[in-house]
Amino acid sequence: MTIAIIELTDVSKKYGTQVVLDDVSFAVNPGEIVGLIGPSGAGKSTIIKIALGMEVVDAGNATVFNKKMPERQILGELGYMAQSDALYEQLSGRENLEFFAEMRGVKNIDSEIERVAEIVDLTPHLDKYASGYSGGMKRRLSLAIAFLGNPKLLILDEPTVGIDPSLRRQIWHELQTMRNNGHTILVTTHVMDEAELVDRVALLLGGKLIANDSPSKLEDAYHVDTIEEVFLMAEEEK
Numbered sequence: 001m002t003i004a005i006i007e008l009t010d011v012s013k014k015y016g017t018q019v020v021l022d023d024v025s026f027a028v029n030p031g032e033i034v035g036l037i038g039p040s041g042a043g044k045s046t047i048i049k050i051a052l053g054m055e056v057v058d059a060g061n062a063t064v065f066n067k068k069m070p071e072r073q074i075l076g077e078l079g080y081m082a083q084s085d086a087l088y089e090q091l092s093g094r095e096n097l098e099f100f101a102e103m104r105g106v107k108n109i110d111s112e113i114e115r116v117a118e119i120v121d122l123t124p125h126l127d128k129y130a131s132g133y134s135g136g137m138k139r140r141l142s143l144a145i146a147f148l149g150n151p152k153l154l155i156l157d158e159p160t161v162g163i164d165p166s167l168r169r170q171i172w173h174e175l176q177t178m179r180n181n182g183h184t185i186l187v188t189t190h191v192m193d194e195a196e197l198v199d200r201v202a203l204l205l206g207g208k209l210i211a212n213d214s215p216s217k218l219e220d221a222y223h224v225d226t227i228e229e230v231f232l233m234a235e236e237e238k
């Protein structure tokens with residue numbers, strides 16, 4: 001039996017009286033890219049925060065690497081990119097990477113910084129202050145930080161917002177290479193053509209997980225050609 005890397009079982013979560021997740025069960029298995037999609041406010045970031053132990057569930061269970069969350073030890077084993085950039089603006093890109101690499105106990109820091117900067121195309125800008133970076137450059141630096149140490153699990157909340165199409169393609173190529181090397185990736189996106197690139201799409205609507213399958217199987221089930229159409233039809237049916 002495969003042991004899931006991330007497993008949510010019958011998870012419910014409320015903020016005040018607002019039910020954000022209603023009995024959601026959902027797993028991310030080793031070596032797959034799972035795309036979490038849903039309209040704004042559907043609860044995607046809440047799922048991510050639960051997986052990271054930053055939010056606790058009201059009911060149900062969340063495990064990561066088979067350990068019940070929250071569990072601080074797990075954090076060293078995963079790369080996380082939040083929806084808003086948490087960078088030190090007064091430091092250069094390189095210094096930001098050095099800081100996070102040291103904090104995470106990454107070995108061979110200099111070569112690791114070169115590696116991750118190359119992936120996100122930031123090499124020529126590493127010695128500039130982060131305060132002078134454009135929005136897209138800050139996203140790229142945050143993504144590079146998540147890649148530091150080549151973690152077995154990546155959790156990425158809207159990683160490609162503000163990133164140009166050619167670099168976005170390069171980043172997805174890299175994510176797929178990582179997956180092919182056995183890494184596990186949970187990613188949220190609003191970009192529907194990115195959802196075509198994942199192994200499994202988990203669609204959240206109204207606090208419920210209403211679809212959870214490969215893009216092609218979902219397209220067949222809804223008799224449409226794209227995940228965007230699946231999304232629109234699922235919303236209409238709600």
Ligand SMILES: Nc1ncnc2c1ncn2[C@@H]1O[C@H](COP(=O)(O)OP(=O)(O)OP(=O)(O)O)[C@@H](O)[C@H]1O
Nearest residue numbers: 015016020038039040041042043044045046047083
């Ligand atoms: N700390 C909080 N306190 C109160 N309400 C919250 C909190 N965090 C999230 N919410 C609410 O929970 C709902 C789900 O939020 P969440 O950020 O998980 O959505 P999302 O699917 O990630 O949205 P988006 O695509 O816009 O990022 C929203 O209505 C949001 O306002």
